[in-house]
Amino acid sequence: MATIAEVGRKERASDCWVRLEIGERGGIEIGLKSKVKSMYGESIRDLAKEMMKFFGIENASLYIEDGGTLPFVLKARIESAVKRCLPATKKEFLAEITPQNLYRVDRDRFRRSRLYVPGDQPRLIINAGLYKPDGVILDLEDSVASSEKESARFIVRNGLREVDFFGAERMVRINQLPMGLTDLAFAVPHGVHTILIPKCEDDETVKEVDAKVQELRRGYGIEEEVYLMPIIEGALGTINAYKIATASPNIVALTIGLEDFAADIGAERTMEGIESLLARESVVLAARAAGIQPIDSVFSDVADEEGLRESVLEAKKLGFEGKGCIHPNQIKIIHEKFALTEQEIERAKRISLALEEAQRKGAGVVALGSKMIDPPVVKRAERILRLAILNGQLPKNWKESLRGDLQDSGEAIRR
Numbered sequence: 001m002a003t004i005a006e007v008g009r010k011e012r013a014s015d016c017w018v019r020l021e022i023g024e025r026g027g028i029e030i031g032l033k034s035k036v037k038s039m040y041g042e043s044i045r046d047l048a049k050e051m052m053k054f055f056g057i058e059n060a061s062l063y064i065e066d067g068g069t070l071p072f073v074l075k076a077r078i079e080s081a082v083k084r085c086l087p088a089t090k091k092e093f094l095a096e097i098t099p100q101n102l103y104r105v106d107r108d109r110f111r112r113s114r115l116y117v118p119g120d121q122p123r124l125i126i127n128a129g130l131y132k133p134d135g136v137i138l139d140l141e142d143s144v145a146s147s148e149k150e151s152a153r154f155i156v157r158n159g160l161r162e163v164d165f166f167g168a169e170r171m172v173r174i175n176q177l178p179m180g181l182t183d184l185a186f187a188v189p190h191g192v193h194t195i196l197i198p199k200c201e202d203d204e205t206v207k208e209v210d211a212k213v214q215e216l217r218r219g220y221g222i223e224e225e226v227y228l229m230p231i232i233e234g235a236l237g238t239i240n241a242y243k244i245a246t247a248s249p250n251i252v253a254l255t256i257g258l259e260d261f262a263a264d265i266g267a268e269r270t271m272e273g274i275e276s277l278l279a280r281e282s283v284v285l286a287a288r289a290a291g292i293q294p295i296d297s298v299f300s301d302v303a304d305e306e307g308l309r310e311s312v313l314e315a316k317k318l319g320f321e322g323k324g325c326i327h328p329n330q331i332k333i334i335h336e337k338f339a340l341t342e343q344e345i346e347r348a349k350r351i352s353l354a355l356e357e358a359q360r361k362g363a364g365v366v367a368l369g370s371k372m373i374d375p376p377v378v379k380r381a382e383r384i385l386r387l388a389i390l391n392g393q394l395p396k397n398w399k400e401s402l403r404g405d406l407q408d409s410g411e412a413i414r415r
Contacts, residue, residue, distance in 0.1 A: 005084035007151050008077040009067075014123035016069040020081040021061045028052050028059070034066035047071065048078060054093055055082050071095075072162040073122040076154035084150075097191050100164040104224055105193045107252045110134055110387055111293055111322040113334045114171060118143035120152035125159045129166035131328035137171040140183050141198050149175065153186040160190040169193045171229070177205060181212050188216040188226055194252065199260065200230040201237045206247035213250070225250060229295070233257040234264035238279045241286035254287040255295035255324070256280060271307065273314070284319040298324035305333060312337035339391045344384055349398065351381035356399075 008017040030048050032041055048062055062078070069077075072095070079093050114135035117124045128136040138156045140149060160170055172187040173196035174180035180197070187195065197209050206228065213226050228251045230244050237244065238261070245254045258269055258276050267275035280296070287294035296315040299308045312334055315323055323334050350368055355378055358366045366373040388394035 003085040005081040007081045007084070010065050012067050012123070014069055014073065014126060015067050015121075016074055016077055017065040017067075018077045018081045019061075019063040020078070020085055022057060022085050023059045023061065026059050026061075028057070029061045031061070031063040032066065033064070034068075036066070036068060044074065047074060051075065051078050051082070051093055055079075055086065055089060055091060057082070057086075070122065070126065072158040073155060076158045077151070080151040080154045083154075094190075095158070095162055097161045098164060100166075101161070101170070101191050103167065105169045105227075107225070107227060108293075108383070109169065110390060111169070111253055111295055112338045113322060113331045114169075114295070114324050115328065115331065116143065116173075116298065116324060116326050118152075119156040119159075119172075120144050120148045122155055122159070125155070126163055128328075129164060129168045131331050132166065133168055133325070133328075133331050134322070135169035135171050135194070136165050137173050137196060137324075139173045140180075141173050141175050149179070153183060157186040157190050160187065160192055171196055173198060173231075174209075177208060180209065184209070184212050184216060188213055189220040189222060192226060194227040194229055196255075197228060197230045198257070199233045199237070200244050201234060202240050203243040203247035206230055206244055206251065210248040210250055227252040229253045229255060231255050231257050232279065232283055233260035235261075238282050241282045242289055245286040245290035245292060251290070251292055253293040253295050253322075254283055254290070256283045256297050258297040259300065280315075280318055280320075288319065293321045294319055296320040296323040298326050299330065300326065302327040302329065305329075308333050309337055335391065340384055340388050340393060345388045345394060348381040348384040348388070349394075351378060352385060353399070355381075 003022045004020070006017070006019045009015050010017040028049060030045050032044060034041060034044065044064065044066065048064065052060060052062065075093055075095070083089065111134050113133040114137050115128055115131065115133040116137045116139050117128050119138045119140045125138065138159060140152055140156060144152045156172060170192050171194045172183070172192050174183035174187070176199050184195065195209065195213065197206060200206060210228060217226065228248055230251065232238055232241055232244065232254065233256070241254065245251060256279060261279055262269040262275055265275065269275065273280070284294040299311045301307055308330055312323055316338060322338065325331055325334060351373055354368045354373060355366050366378060385394065389396055
């Protein structure tokens with residue numbers, strides 16, 4: 001008896017629609033409708049035949065409607081159809097991870113912006129890194145319809161391996177548990193840097209995700225750490241914010257989702273944000289107490305640039321270090337408004353020079369004028385200088401330039 005599966009979308013740019021019917025005789029028959037058939041038809045057919053052979057399928061009818069899709073999407077769609085027909089198969093048709101994606105990220109890297117991209121929309125995934133967000137979130141949760149979640153996993157998996165994200169932190173937002181635990185197998189072994197855990201209400205959720213992540217790392221022999229970012233989205237999560245923030249040493253940031261939070265407490269989300277002020281401050285306090293980064297929610301009105309500027313400035317005043325975004329146009333504004341003041345940079349420079357002088361003298365204490373500088377202050381100064389360099393507010397060789405200016409000034413005085 002034949003087994004049939006249909007996956008994907010018709011007439012959508014950078015995507016394709018696949019219909020697979022597995023039979024008992026007739027060999028492999030491949031039909032193709034594509035605007036680029038004359039140029040790429042043969043390579044598309046060859047890939048399809050290779051995949052049928054890989055999965056041990058000898059008799060099948062495979063029909064593809066191509067909307068200009070890239071190979072990683074075509075492979076994802078075909079494999080998703082195969083897995084629906086043959087759910088018992090454990091084989092994965094994987095390409096090598098592209099060399100551009102072999103970079104690691106530090107746990108304390110800057111996360112000023114993180115761009116949400118629906119995991120079932122490849123046309124958005126392929127260009128996400130071009131806009132230079134600090135992080136790209138391939139989303140498997142709210143932005144993906146229930147009917148598309150299973151097939152979206154394959155696109156996210158292949159995207160992690162084959163799409164160039166231009167140095168952005170590669171993130172995946174999984175679904176709520178227990179479904180999210182299955183999502184992890186499509187992210188952890190494939191080069192993800194950070195997992196976002198939605199609707200966290202207690203520390204047990206984080207621990208369950210972390211345990212599964214570590215199990216997958218051991219099983220696949222992955223040496224790189226996989227970081228976690230829980231999302232607070234309700235009243236209970238807000239109350240348990242510190243427990244959540246300290247549930248695992250792999251947590252690098254804590255963030256909040258204000259749309260779901262407002263719904264959970266029975267309030268309407270407003271521009272003023274009165275209904276969420278306590279929750280946002282709770283996230284900041286919990287994150288700071290846990291030694292991780294507090295990250296603000298998204299600003300949902302893409303057309304309101306001035307509103308976004310005000311929202312970012314408010315987030316910075318509250319103590320947040322970054323903000324989510326749902327459109328590439330929001331990234332530049334977020335980066336600009338999270339930029340540092342001249343006073344912050346100058347003070348950080350003075351602290352850094354004082355540290356250097358103390359080390360040169362072998363002193364155990366750093367002093368700036370008559371004041372002692374504590375280690376946390378030094379650490380913050382170093383972070384400010386790294387951010388200033390990243391923002392283009394300070395040259396990388398600022399110490400050398402400063403020494404040169406001081407030397408020139410001294411020579412001018414002597415003359």
